[in-house]
Amino acid sequence: MYKCRNCGRNLTDPESVRIGVGPVCYTKTYGVVEKLTAEMDAEEAELKHDNHAIRELHKRYQNKVDAAVDLTKLGGGPVCCIVRGHG
Numbered sequence: 001m002y003k004c005r006n007c008g009r010n011l012t013d014p015e016s017v018r019i020g021v022g023p024v025c026y027t028k029t030y031g032v033v034e035k036l037t038a039e040m041d042a043e044e045a046e047l048k049h050d051n052h053a054i055r056e057l058h059k060r061y062q063n064k065v066d067a068a069v070d071l072t073k074l075g076g077g078p079v080c081c082i083v084r085g086h087g
């Protein structure tokens with residue numbers, strides 16, 4: 001039986017099993033990450049491939065996410081990787 005990595009409840013939905021957290025915890029945690037990532041993407045688009053500025057931007061948003069949710073519980077990596085699924 002698969003359990004939610006955040007609260008330990010049993011997971012029955014295949015999509016919840018795939019991401020490792022139940023819908024409530026998903027909204028509480030990844031929901032915050034997704035919102036912040038959307039803001040980050042919008043700012044990044046304005047930076048026009050200025051790699052230094054983009055690195056600084058990612059660092060700034062990483063701090064915001066770290067302050068909002070405990071990604072280690074979800075087995076998460078850097079915020080820019082989690083939502084895009086390559087972390």
Ligand SMILES: [Zn+2]
Pocket residue numbers: 004005006007008009021022024025
């Ligand atoms: Zn949960």
